Amino acid sequence: MGVGKRAYNELKKLTLLARPHGATETTLMIAGSNEDKRSARSFIEKLKENHIPIKENAELREIPKEYRMMNLLNPNVLLTEVMALHLLKGESLLFKDAGTASHLKSAFEKIQKAMPDDVVEKLEKIQEVFLPVKKLVKDYSGKGEIIHTLVHAMAHRKVCRVRYMAFQDEKTKEYAIHPLHLFPYRGGIYLLIHLPGPDVIRMQAVERLQEVHLLEETFSYPQDFDPSAHFEKTFGIVADRPVKARVWLSPRQSGMIKAEKRFNKQNKMIRFLEENEEGTIMEIDTLGRSELKNWILSMGKDAMALAPEDLRQEIIASLQNSLNPVVSGSA
Known part of the structure; x- marks a missing residue:
């Protein structure tokens, strides 16, 4: 499960606990993407260990026990709202090296000044409940000025001239862009741009931006x-x-992908054609041919492209190249 998805599930559980009637362990299991009862109970115990006030009902044994998280703040400011901010603070590692860390620190210091000391202490301990994953985050040291320039350009609709190293050929090119949006994705920061000449929408990885004017x-x-x-x-x-592709997945991979939102059966891009003990055959109609190809390759023997034939051949060629790498300087 991705970092953002995990934080979202944890916040859902906190919101359920903060309701006037609280939540049962079963309700927390569902909010946690069908985790088991032991995980739900562990979540409650972890909150208690970190002095987050949890009240249990005292109903009869045959009635499911309900837990309720008490609000310590002003009635107009919910504890879950402040916890949500602290969750974001924990997940803000993505922007740590992008020059925003000092702004986040300043904002939280101002919030904490408006709260009692004992509440601040309890909220700081929430970081022990939600552990951010650091190893997936790219290095953005030295990119702070570039990101600030892009934010200013987007806010004021200013054209930028950039030097960008393309992923395909590793060549640096200089050209004008219309920056539209910055967004995080799988441990990186990406820029959605409009190129006025060809009138197309493109994506740029911020770590590959060398200059922005x-x-x-x-x-x-x-x-x-x-x-x-x-x-x-x-x-x-x-x-x-x-590309409109048909892909076979092993039973093991079939179970794993169903937890991903993009493979929800309501997604019009995806059609499940067959599902049985031998695996799943799905049809994927997408604009992302290269990412689909890399996704199939990443699963090794647990996935296979069935159609179209040219996609199958691309994957076969990639596998053959991995077995026979081109070594620089070899005869």
């Missing part, structure tokens, strides 16, 4: 462009060549 020229947001609708058509975040 703010220009005086302004731009208008692309008419009829909806970023949410844009990402609904992609397999990940990159919109490249369209």
Whole structure:
């Protein structure tokens, strides 16, 4: 489960506990993406250990026990709301090296000044309940000024001139962009841009931006462009060549992917054609051909492209290249 998804599930459980009638262990299990009862009970015990006030009902044994998290703050400020901010603080490692750490620290210091000391102490301990994963975060040291420039450009609709090292050929190119949105994805920060010349939407990895210069020229947001609708058509975040593929997954992988939101049966991009003890065959209609190919490769023997044939051949070629790497300087 991804870092953001885990934090979202934990916040759902906190919100349920904060209701006037609280929540049962079963309710917490469902909120935690169908985790087991022991995990739900462990979550409650961890809150108690960190002095988060939990009240248990005293009903008869045959009635499911309910737990309620008491609010310590002003009635207009819910404990869950402040906890949500602390969860975000824990997940803010992504932006730690991007020059925003000092701003986050300043904001939390101001919030804490408005709260009693004992409440501040309890909230600080919430970091022990939700452990952020650091190893997936990319290094953005030295990119703070670039990100600040982009934020300013997006807020004021200013054109930027950038030097960017493309992933495909590792060549650095310089050109003008219309920066639209910054967003986190799998431990990285990405920039959604509009290229005015060819009139296309593209993605840039912030760590590959070498220079960003703010220009005086302004731009208008692309008419009829909806970023949410844009990402609904992609397999990940990159919109490249369209592909309609059939993919086989082993029983083990079939169970794992069903926990991912993008494989929800309500997703129009995905169709489950067959599901049995031998695995799952699904049809994926997407603009993200390269990310789909990499996803299939990442599962090794537990996944296989059935169609189209040109995608199968691309995957076969990638596997053959991995067995016969080109070594620099070899004969």
